[in-house]
Amino acid sequence: MNLSRFFFVFKEGFLQLFRTRGLSTAVVVIVAATLLQLSLFLGISRTLDRALGSAREKFQMAVFLTPAAGDSDLKRIQELLLSDSRVASVRLVTKEEAVQDFRKDPEIDRMLQALGENPLTDSFTVILRNDDSQKLEGLVEKLKQDPRIEEVDYGKNEWETVSNLTRVVRWGGLILGGFIFLTALFIVSNTLTLALWARREDFILMARMGAPAWMRTGPYLWEGLFQGFLGALIVVAFFEVIRHWAGLVLQKYGGFDVLINLALTEWESLYLTLVLLGMILGFLGAYLALQKKWVKELR
Amino acid sequence: MRFRAACRNLQYMMIQAFHLTKVHSSGVKVLDDAYFSASQRSFVAIIGESRTGKSTFLKILGGEEKPTSGVLRIDHRDIYGLSDPEKSQWLSEVGMIFPDLKLFPDKTVEENIHFILQVKGASGEGEKEAIGKLLSRAGLEGKAHSKPADLSSGEQSVILALRAMIFRPRLLLADDPFQGLDHKASSLLFRLFMELNKAGSTIVLSTQQMIFLEEAKKAGTETRIQWMKLDQGKLHPLEEAIP
Numbered sequence: 108m109n110l111s112r113f114f115f116v117f118k119e120g121f122l123q124l125f126r127t128r129g130l131s132t133a134v135v136v137i138v139a140a141t142l143l144q145l146s147l148f149l150g151i152s153r154t155l156d157r158a159l160g161s162a163r164e165k166f167q168m169a170v171f172l173t174p175a176a177g178d179s180d181l182k183r184i185q186e187l188l189l190s191d192s193r194v195a196s197v198r199l200v201t202k203e204e205a206v207q208d209f210r211k212d213p214e215i216d217r218m219l220q221a222l223g224e225n226p227l228t229d230s231f232t233v234i235l236r237n238d239d240s241q242k243l244e245g246l247v248e249k250l251k252q253d254p255r256i257e258e259v260d261y262g263k264n265e266w267e268t269v270s271n272l273t274r275v276v277r278w279g280g281l282i283l284g285g286f287i288f289l290t291a292l293f294i295v296s297n298t299l300t301l302a303l304w305a306r307r308e309d310f311i312l313m314a315r316m317g318a319p320a321w322m323r324t325g326p327y328l329w330e331g332l333f334q335g336f337l338g339a340l341i342v343v344a345f346f347e348v349i350r351h352w353a354g355l356v357l358q359k360y361g362g363f364d365v366l367i368n369l370a371l372t373e374w375e376s377l378y379l380t381l382v383l384l385g386m387i388l389g390f391l392g393a394y395l396a397l398q399k400k401w402v403k404e405l406r
Numbered sequence: 407m408r409f410r411a412a413c414r415n416l417q418y419m420m421i422q423a424f425h426l427t428k429v430h431s432s433g434v435k436v437l438d439d440a441y442f443s444a445s446q447r448s449f450v451a452i453i454g455e456s457r458t459g460k461s462t463f464l465k466i467l468g469g470e471e472k473p474t475s476g477v478l479r480i481d482h483r484d485i486y487g488l489s490d491p492e493k494s495q496w497l498s499e500v501g502m503i504f505p506d507l508k509l510f511p512d513k514t515v516e517e518n519i520h521f522i523l524q525v526k527g528a529s530g531e532g533e534k535e536a537i538g539k540l541l542s543r544a545g546l547e548g549k550a551h552s553k554p555a556d557l558s559s560g561e562q563s564v565i566l567a568l569r570a571m572i573f574r575p576r577l578l579l580a581d582d583p584f585q586g587l588d589h590k591a592s593s594l595l596f597r598l599f600m601e602l603n604k605a606g607s608t609i610v611l612s613t614q615q616m617i618f619l620e621e622a623k624k625a626g627t628e629t630r631i632q633w634m635k636l637d638q639g640k641l642h643p644l645e646e647a648i649p
Contacts, residue, residue: 115524126512309510315470316507317497318525320490 112321119322120329123306130302131334134295138338138388139345141291142381145284146342149377152280159273166269168233168247168261176229176255184255188233193246196234202227228257235261288388295392299331303396310405328393335389339382350374420446420577420608421467426476427639428462436462437473438639444610444632449603451622452612453644454636460612461504463636464581467610468502469493480577498526501575501607503567503583509554515541516550519569528573540568544594560587567595571602578602580611596622612636 124131170188172180181199188197205227210216219225235243243266250259303310313323396402421444428437436459444450454460465471466478469485478484480496488496509518519537523529541547544564554562567583580599584592603609622631633644 111529122512308508309512312507312510313525315502316522316525317494317500319494322525 112325115322116325116329119326120333123302123326123330124333127302127305130298130305131330134298134302134331134334134389134392135337135341137291137294137298138335138385139341141287141388142339142342142385143345144287145384146346146377146381148280148284148287152276152284155276156273159269159276162269166235166262166266168235168259170231170233170250170256171258171260172229172231173255173257174228180255181229184253185231187253188231188250191246191249193236193243194233195236198232198234200230200232202229205230288384291388292391292395295331295335295388296395299327299393299396300399300402302330303327303399303402307405310402314405324397327397328390331389331391331393331396332386333389335385335387335392336382337385338389339385342381342385343378346374346378420444420448420481421610422477422479424477426466426478427474428459428466428471429474430462435639437466437476439476440636440639440641442634442641444608446608447603447606448608448632449599449630450608450610450632450634452610452634452636452641453614454612456614458636459639460636461581463641464579464610464612465504467577468500468504468579469497499576501570501573501578503570503578503580503611505581505585507566509562509565509569511554514551514553515546515557515565518554518565519572522569523573526573526575536572540572544568544591560591563587564591564595567598571598574602574605575607578607578609578611580609582613583611584613 170184172184176184185197185199188194202225206219206225209227210219243261247259247261250256310323421442423440423442426437426440426442427435429435440463442463452460452463462471466473467480469488472486478486483496485493485496509515510521513521516534516537519540520529520533523533538547538550541550546561546564549557549561549565554565557565563583563586567580570578570580578599583595583599587595599609599611635642635644
């Protein structure tokens with residue numbers, strides 16, 4: 108698109124926006140309401156995801172070695188664990204360290220003294236990466252095949268529950284968010300169709316004069332894009348007000364604590380996402396409106 | 407030799423229509439096996455009573471109403487077989503003055519004229535001055551920033567005509583352009599048509615107004631006008647009407 112075409116589309120789009128102020132306002136409000144819903148929903152699902160993430164971080168895997176495991180086995184198994192992408196970190200707990208821990212309980216200490224020797228074996232405490240929850244079974248199976256590994260303990264049921272919950276939250280969020288977006292797209296598209304209907308005479312006149320397709324449709328697409336942008340700006344402004352002015356009040360009562368305490372960079376990425384989503388919503392709405400059969404029949 | 411000359415003549419023709427028939431959805435036949443041809447730079451005036459199909463014929467030439475049957479070639483092309491971009495391209499060289507091809511109600515007079523220049527790809531430096539000059543010639547310089555609703559119907563008709571002519575179309579189709587105009591405005595419009603024709607545009611217009619005949623007589627032999635009459639679906643040449 109050359110510069111004069113760009114200016115034409117830009118100017119005509121703006122003029123149309125003001126000519127049908129009522130409908131334009133409706134589209135901007137719908138986009139803003141949708142983005143507000145989406146961002147609150149995004150906030151809730153992020154908070155849940157974080158809570159589940161920190162729960163997952165508490166899970167550790169304990170790998171107990173056989174009494175016959177020597178120094179070379181320790182080194183080999185440690186390397187085996189560290190080379191696995193599912194493993195975040197590995198800490199060796201020698202049988203001496205383990206027995207020291209046990210001796211803190213006086214009753215166990217008495218039993219150990221009666222026994223006369225250390226019955227424990229060396230073990231590894233393995234911290235797992237968050238993202239690889241689904242592939243944990245494979246790691247456990249691989250470790251169990253090693254003859255120097257006696258037992259692998261990782262709280263299987265709790266891990267699976269948290270992993271499943273995380274999946275539900277993520278997929279549920281995606282589906283519900285997608286549903287909200289599609290509903291809004293339907294409403295925005297129909298409102299923009301009304302705007303087109305109100306200006307159908309102009310549309311026909313342009314076609315009869317020989318205006319090329321970009322001249323007829325370009326301003327509408329730009330208008331949709333801009334309305335989406337305006338809707339997003341309203342939501343961004345709303346959040347800025349909440350963050351700077353109402354933040355302290357809300358923090359006192361706990362309500363939106365997590366949302367308000369997001370780091371600055373996360374707010375920026377949220378705003379950018381909202382602006383992009385708003386523009387996509389407006390542009391797609393206008394595009395779908397222009398694809399309607401009666402609009403195409405206007406020539 | 408004669409055949410070659412005939413071919414050359416045919417090649418020179420801008421509009422050629424054979425066996426043109428148009429039957430409206432109501433069943434009324436407005437064109438019945440009509441023949442028409444116009445060479446480049448010609449000035450054709452079609453006269454006829456109202457409701458004889460003059461408007462329909464011009465709309466057919468403008469690519470707006472497909473004939474029921476027959477052959478129509480403009481610049482050796484079937485305009486009803488053009489793709490959308492090709493049609494836009496073709497229309498960029500065609501000016502139309504049709505009563506229903508109104509001005510944009512939300513644009514000022516100046517914006518309406520500027521818009522057609524943009525549509526036709528003819529906008530550029532000095533266009534504001536050109537618009538001002540044209541409006542001033544039509545005595546409408548004070549109306550440049552008025553909206554169509556603030557103009558009289560006569561003023562609107564003049565603006566419609568100016569809009570169709572400012573980009574110097576290769577082909578100008580004018581359907582009853584003198585309708586509702588006073589004598590002064592009609593004379594001005596007629597002069598503008600003549601100038602446009604002299605500058606190389608082909609003009610096909612229809613009219614019922616006798617003023618046009620009077621103005622044409624005044625113009626004398628300056629411009630040769632090809633007179634035709636549309637009667638009972640057929641176009642007849644009216645050689646005797648040439649002033």
